[in-house]
Amino acid sequence: MTPQKVAVLGTGKIGEALLSGMLRGGWSPSRLLVTARRPERAAELRERYGVEPVPNAEAAKSADTLILTPKPQDMAALLDELTPHVPAGRLVISGAAGITTGFIEQRLPEGTPVIRVMANTPALVDEAMSVISPGVHATETHLALADEIFGGVGKTLRLPESQQDAATALSGSGPAYFFFLVEAMTDAGIQLGLPRDKAHELIVQAAVGAATMLRDSGEHPVTLRENVTSPGGTTINAIRELENHRVRAAFIDAIEAARDRSRELGA
Numbered sequence: 001m002t003p004q005k006v007a008v009l010g011t012g013k014i015g016e017a018l019l020s021g022m023l024r025g026g027w028s029p030s031r032l033l034v035t036a037r038r039p040e041r042a043a044e045l046r047e048r049y050g051v052e053p054v055p056n057a058e059a060a061k062s063a064d065t066l067i068l069t070p071k072p073q074d075m076a077a078l079l080d081e082l083t084p085h086v087p088a089g090r091l092v093i094s095g096a097a098g099i100t101t102g103f104i105e106q107r108l109p110e111g112t113p114v115i116r117v118m119a120n121t122p123a124l125v126d127e128a129m130s131v132i133s134p135g136v137h138a139t140e141t142h143l144a145l146a147d148e149i150f151g152g153v154g155k156t157l158r159l160p161e162s163q164q165d166a167a168t169a170l171s172g173s174g175p176a177y178f179f180f181l182v183e184a185m186t187d188a189g190i191q192l193g194l195p196r197d198k199a200h201e202l203i204v205q206a207a208v209g210a211a212t213m214l215r216d217s218g219e220h221p222v223t224l225r226e227n228v229t230s231p232g233g234t235t236i237n238a239i240r241e242l243e244n245h246r247v248r249a250a251f252i253d254a255i256e257a258a259r260d261r262s263r264e265l266g267a
């Protein structure tokens with residue numbers, strides 16, 4: 001079942017990433033609606049993508065699938081605005097961290113199918129990971145529709161909603177950890193006297209090469225890392241320092257903290 005019309009409500013960074021991916025994937029702008037809180041943002045979206053910005057109520061009435069991408073803190077207000085206008089049977093997909101399908105179901109007409117999705121910004125280059133969980137009224141047909149929409153901007157994975165806060169911490173936030181690592185490694189290059197642009201180029205290519213090997217070689221990351229680590233060589237000196245600074249433990253703590261924040265946002 002392909003939806004006739006999809007609306008993205010609260011079109012900020014992640015909403016725009018999804019919208020641009022849908023257009024790249026061949027969706028006609030006439031089948032897409034967007035909503036924004038500020039007129040200048042609405043104008044920006046119209047100009048960039050040729051899509052029609054509409055009020056939230058109109059999107060709720062005229063699109064058969066509603067994708068809600070406001071910040072979690074703005075979700076309740078958006079739902080209050082939408083609820084009187086959502087006809088029975090609309091599929092509602094939430095892209096917000098922490099917000100549960102139950103939170104949304106309680107505020108929408110009884111029986112509304114709701115799906116929770118945690119995507120990430122590599123949607124901009126069709127390399128997103130979108131983790132998909134159904135609410136109580138979402139059927140396999142609804143899930144297939146979410147797969148179709150989010151599958152257009154990368155991979156999709158279905159997980160039970162009980163694992164969404166963990167997925168948010170790992171995958172939704174995940175690209176930020178890699179960007180942070182690139183920043184830190186570039187600073188190391190500066191410390192060693194390399195020009196910033198050259199250090200950046202070296203690190204980005206190492207990241208792209210390593211990511212491609214992780215995805216395509218079928219090898220375990222430990223094997224890939226051991227293959228770089230020559231006995232008595234340079235890499236083991238760096239690994240020793242990373243272990244001395246408890247970088248592995250820091251990642252575990254950091255991702256646990258992100259998971260906890262996702263839980264708080266949904267509480």
Ligand SMILES: NC(=O)C1=CN([C@@H]2O[C@H](COP(=O)(O)OP(=O)(O)OC[C@H]3O[C@@H](n4cnc5c(N)ncnc54)[C@H](OP(=O)(O)O)[C@@H]3O)[C@@H](O)[C@H]2O)C=CC1
Pocket residue numbers: 009010011012013014015035036037038041056069070071072074077078081095096097098118119120121172173
């Ligand atoms: N950024 C990311 O990497 C990811 C974000 N997410 C989730 O996506 C959601 C959005 O995050 P992000 O895109 O970064 O945030 P943004 O602030 O960029 O986007 C949210 C947008 O929603 C708009 N908005 C808020 N309330 C309303 C309303 N009532 N009607 C219309 N528009 C409204 C905001 O308007 P205004 O501009 O006026 O504030 C803003 O443009 C969050 O829930 C987040 O958890 C999920 C995965 C990854």
Ligand SMILES: O=C(O)[C@@H]1CCC=N1
Pocket residue numbers: 097168172173
């Ligand atoms: O930082 C955040 O809250 C959002 C959710 C996942 C990525 N960005």
